[in-house]
Amino acid sequence: MATKMTMPQMGYDMQEGTLVRWLKSVGDEVSLGEAVAEIETDKAVVEFESTAEGVLLELLVEEGTTVAVGESIATVGAEGETVAADGDDSEEATEAEPAAEEASEPDAEEAAEAEEDESEADAIPLPASPSEVRASPIARKLAAERGVDLNTVEGTGPGGRILRSDVLAAEPMPAPSEEPEEEEPAEAPEAVEEPPMPEEEAPEAVEEEEPAEAVEEESAMEAPEEVEEPVEPKPEPEGSDMGLVPLTRMRQQIARTTVGSKTTIPHxxxxxxxxxxxxxxxxxxxxxxxxxxxxxxxxxxxxxxxxxxxxxxxxxxxxxxxxxxxxxxxxxxxxxxxxxxxxxxxxxxxxxxxxxxxxxxxxxxxxxxxxxxxxxxxxxxxxxxxxxxxxxxxxxxxxxxxxxxxxxxxxxxxxxxxxxxxxxxxxxxxxxxxxxxxxxxxxxxxxxxxxxxxxxxxxxxxxxxxx
CATH class of the missing domain: 3.30.559.10 (Chloramphenicol acetyltransferase-like domain)
Structure with missing residues (x-):
């Protein structure tokens, strides 16, 4: 049975690593503990030793790619063994191809029918949810912090997977930053317990009947706008406008380690x-x-x-x-x-x-x-x-x-x-x-x-x- 080799955790708080260079090629025999790649952590370049024995069937990560800890980077198995085309970790990857094709055909037909039903039911097609987008955990977290819509990002990883570098290269979408400003005034009146009142009429009722509270609510609703404004320039330090020097991966790791040590360990x-x-x-x-x-x-x-x-x-x-x-x-x-x-x-x-x-x-x-x-x-x-x-x-x-x-x-x-x-x-x-x-x-x-x-x-x- 084919075995997936994953990005190792070479440090108690390591979150990702960069595959610098493959030391083996597809088709090479590898033994347990043999160096197969060089991985750059936040502080050093370390040789990655094989966790399985057999033939290197596929390389799932290209050199220079940053991968989250625990993600698959290569497959090792018996000579001639087949693996899933997209590098899935399921055991079905080692089954005979005809059986795999037969199992996939009904799924494809059902999926097609489901798509047709959805298109008939909804006049406006819905974008893929973030969970359906193929992206690494680090890329998802970074996208959430930077306000980047993953549906608009083109992935450069294996099988179109969105990587951290793809999110860094993408510009934050203007729509997400504007939508909360429009939605918050509509949601804010929900705090005023008046169930019979429609959402659209709620702001008018508050302004006419309770002007004092309306002023307080408007100021409260404006507060998030003031808080969000400093957040938007996050991508700007990458340029030269702010005059900031971007942190290297090693410096980021040193910052995390030292802050974690001084805040959790009583010295x-x-x-x-x-x-x-x-x-x-x-x-x-x-x-x-x-x-x-x-x-x-x-x-x-x-x-x-x-x-x-x-x-x-x-x-x-x-x-x-x-x-x-x-x-x-x-x-x-x-x-x-x-x-x-x-x-x-x-x-x-x-x-x-x-x-x-x-x-x-x-x-x-x-x-x-x-x-x-x-x-x-x-x-x-x-x-x-x-x-x-x-x-x-x-x-x-x-x-x-x-x-x-x-x-x-x-x-x-x-x-x-x-x-x-x-x-x-x-x-x-x-x-x-x-x-x-x-x-x-x-x-x-x-x-x-x-x-x-x-x-x-x-x-x-x-x-x-x-x-």
């Missing part, structure tokens, strides 16, 4: 200064005997220290749910990677069993593949704890926003020399500031303080990181 913060003098000396000794990607960075030391600390405080490697706190077995450390387009936070998977040099190699490999667009989906979405390091920008300290559905993120600044009082003396030490952001639904301030103090102990006594 609290704990900060401390960490003496990195011994850690920097150990790093220098280790790197003296290493080459290439194995050379250890400050961030690698922090990752390793976080792994050790999490093992003692597993609650910070969890996710909050309405049913309880979900504890994660694997420690997947997300690292913030910035480029000219925005910020992503892919994860180094299974850090719990990795040595310091293994973490160093994995970290550099992750950065390289994020830049080349070859991240795996689980690296993009599988983080359980994150680290944001702005030390390379000479930032001394800052606070980071938690990446949902994680429960904590560590923000670290640059390592700089500072005077420190030790006993009765003032000495110069290499100090790094660290701030832990925590989901208050998962943990409390005392536990957050214990976590960051333990992290400080590991970094100030770095030999423990090698055990």
């Amino acid at each position: 609290f913060y704990v900060s401390t200064d960490i003496d990195m003098t011994d850690a920097m000396s150990l790093r220098k000794e280790i790197n003296a005997s290493l080459e290439g990607d194995a050379r250890v960075s400050v961030n690698d030391l922090v990752i390793k220290a976080c792994v050790h600390t999490i093992k003692g405080f597993p609650k910070f490697n969890s996710s909050y749910t309405d049913d309880g706190i979900r504890m994660h077995d694997s420690i997947n450390i997300g690292i913030a990677i910035a480029d000219e387009n925005g910020l992503i936070m892919p994860a180094i998977l299974d850090c719990g069993d990795k040595s310091l040099t293994e973490i160093s190699v994995a970290s550099k490999n992750l950065v390289m593949r994020s830049q080349s667009g070859t991240l795996h989906a689980e690296e993009y979405t599988g983080g359980t704890f994150s680290i944001s390091n702005m030390g390379m920008f000479d930032v001394t300290s800052f606070v980071a926003i938690i990446q949902p559905p994680q429960s904590a993120v560590l923000a670290i600044g640059t390592v700089q020399k500072k005077p420190v009082v030790q006993g009765d003396s003032v000495v110069v030490r290499e100090i790094m500031s660290a701030t832990l952001s925590v989901d208050h639904r998962v943990s409390d301030g005392a536990e957050g303080a214990q976590f960051i103090v333990q992290l400080k102990e590991y970094l100030e006594h770095p030999l423990r990181l090698l055990v």
Whole structure:
């Protein structure tokens, strides 16, 4: 039986993705887990791995097309197997063609008869309802927001399906914006409970008998017009009249994620200064005997220290749910990677069993593949704890926003020399500031303080990181 492969959800709030490039062609054999396409999410380009095994029977989406999560993009089945012409998901697609034709002929005749009956009953043909128009969920939502009539939009997707880009290219219809203005005055008198009065006479009765209320009703009816006027210029920011820069898909995703995090996750913060003098000396000794990607960075030391600390405080490697706190077995450390387009936070998977040099190699490999667009989906979405390091920008300290559905993120600044009082003396030490952001639904301030103090102990006594 043919199997449909659908647009995957590579992120807890991902709504759509763009199919950048097909890596396989129709007729090619594909195995389970084999890369068949490259998909651009809001933050990265990720290889899409086949969810079925067999022969690639058809490609339902052209390269460059934006598709909603869950929509079919390809069909995989046995060699020579037939599929429905329009890519339906029903099991009837795999039945013999004669049976399919016989089943469809009566339906076609009935549909034709029904159309004739409707045309005789109604003098004016009714336009297709929005539900009958073939359009993606994202296109429907966007059309509703922009006031675009889907019946007037020509779809460029498979089988004439209306896509998000088609709605963006369409101009809002003037009729829908005018109709509410004419209908609202007729509907407004319904609030005045006078059943015997016809709709057309209602406004006259209100004006003659209750002038005071009529004035209030007219002002109330005019209010929607004032509210609707700012809504109409929505499509204008795409041009240059407003002088606005359109948001990229990545920036839109960052906006959704950060707003969602700050409005749904109650953050609290704990900060401390960490003496990195011994850690920097150990790093220098280790790197003296290493080459290439194995050379250890400050961030690698922090990752390793976080792994050790999490093992003692597993609650910070969890996710909050309405049913309880979900504890994660694997420690997947997300690292913030910035480029000219925005910020992503892919994860180094299974850090719990990795040595310091293994973490160093994995970290550099992750950065390289994020830049080349070859991240795996689980690296993009599988983080359980994150680290944001702005030390390379000479930032001394800052606070980071938690990446949902994680429960904590560590923000670290640059390592700089500072005077420190030790006993009765003032000495110069290499100090790094660290701030832990925590989901208050998962943990409390005392536990957050214990976590960051333990992290400080590991970094100030770095030999423990090698055990």
